[in-house]
Amino acid sequence: MAPLMQAWVVNQPGPIDSGPLRRVEKAIPQPGSGQVRVRISVCGVCRTDLHLAEGDLTPKHPRVVPGHEVVGYVDRVGLECVRLREGDRVGIPWLAHTCGICRFCTSGRENLCIAPLFTGWDLDGGYAEFAVVNEAYAYRLPTEFSDQEAAPLLCAGIIGYRALLRSNLPAGGRLGIYGFGGSAHITAQIAQSQGARVHVVTRSADAQALARGLGVASVGGADAVPPEPLDAAILFAPVGTLVPPALAALDRGGTLAVAGIYLSDIPSLNYEKHLFEERTLQSVTANTRLDGEEFLALAAQIPVRVTTTPYPMDQADEALRALAHDRVDGAAVLINAEP
Ligand SMILES: [Zn+2]
Numbered sequence: 001m002a003p004l005m006q007a008w009v010v011n012q013p014g015p016i017d018s019g020p021l022r023r024v025e026k027a028i029p030q031p032g033s034g035q036v037r038v039r040i041s042v043c044g045v046c047r048t049d050l051h052l053a054e055g056d057l058t059p060k061h062p063r064v065v066p067g068h069e070v071v072g073y074v075d076r077v078g079l080e081c082v083r084l085r086e087g088d089r090v091g092i093p094w095l096a097h098t099c100g101i102c103r104f105c106t107s108g109r110e111n112l113c114i115a116p117l118f119t120g121w122d123l124d125g126g127y128a129e130f131a132v133v134n135e136a137y138a139y140r141l142p143t144e145f146s147d148q149e150a151a152p153l154l155c156a157g158i159i160g161y162r163a164l165l166r167s168n169l170p171a172g173g174r175l176g177i178y179g180f181g182g183s184a185h186i187t188a189q190i191a192q193s194q195g196a197r198v199h200v201v202t203r204s205a206d207a208q209a210l211a212r213g214l215g216v217a218s219v220g221g222a223d224a225v226p227p228e229p230l231d232a233a234i235l236f237a238p239v240g241t242l243v244p245p246a247l248a249a250l251d252r253g254g255t256l257a258v259a260g261i262y263l264s265d266i267p268s269l270n271y272e273k274h275l276f277e278e279r280t281l282q283s284v285t286a287n288t289r290l291d292g293e294e295f296l297a298l299a300a301q302i303p304v305r306v307t308t309t310p311y312p313m314d315q316a317d318e319a320l321r322a323l324a325h326d327r328v329d330g331a332a333v334l335i336n337a338e339p
């Protein structure tokens, strides 16, 4: 019989308090051609994992292992690998595969590939002891960051960076951030390092304190209106009712980027108040590998300070509950015991 590992699977998607995840024993995966196997040290907990567990995102296959902010060490190398060797520290991100030949892949927009695969949705992810990854999609991680600090960079960080790019924030501009968790607290630091004035709107008192600690220009509660018009805004909270006030807070020509993969319904918009004067509502879809490489280099250079709340791997369900109920400071991460 194949050796087994402990892993969490999405057993029965539903409200997080109904226990949609189950801890099971699974065969340790074997790397295929062009793949490496990673012994997982830490896996970050992303809001997308919560959407998957709760059924907001339809599972691509039953009993998938969630988790796409995976930090670990290569312990087996498949045939035809050229980049990675046994012992390398690597990160496994959300983007697991693209076709390489569609009109998006061939024009620098592989994030819009028509046949992509995603870690922890199509392919088993990091809520486990081992995972395999196509080596071409794994990242080498800057030595500035511990395993625990590096994990949230892999989705929260990279997607936040792409959202910042898509928000078209001008140099030295005024940026609004709606919702302040794992992704936002990293993105705010990137923006500030580029001279932005950052205004944070978030309901949780802990998140407000985290924002203040980063020296942002202003912090307000859920219904707050930033004290000056915004050149750009990023919506991190998966809450569609925040779209109209965030658009209304933009200056002429401003852009609101929606960072999440899931958003509850957006109420009807008023053209004059929310969109006229060339305001733009912009979605963000995954990322390219280039976005990831750029972001990791930038994060190391600043260097970004990553705030994490650690949980043992066997408490992944509790970590997701804490995220659902706004009880996580910065980014939650799941830690495997030392082998
Ligand atoms: Zn493609």
Ligand SMILES: [Zn+2]
Pocket (backbone or CB within 6 Å): 046, 047, 048, 049, 068, 094, 155, 156
């Ligand atoms: Zn994610």
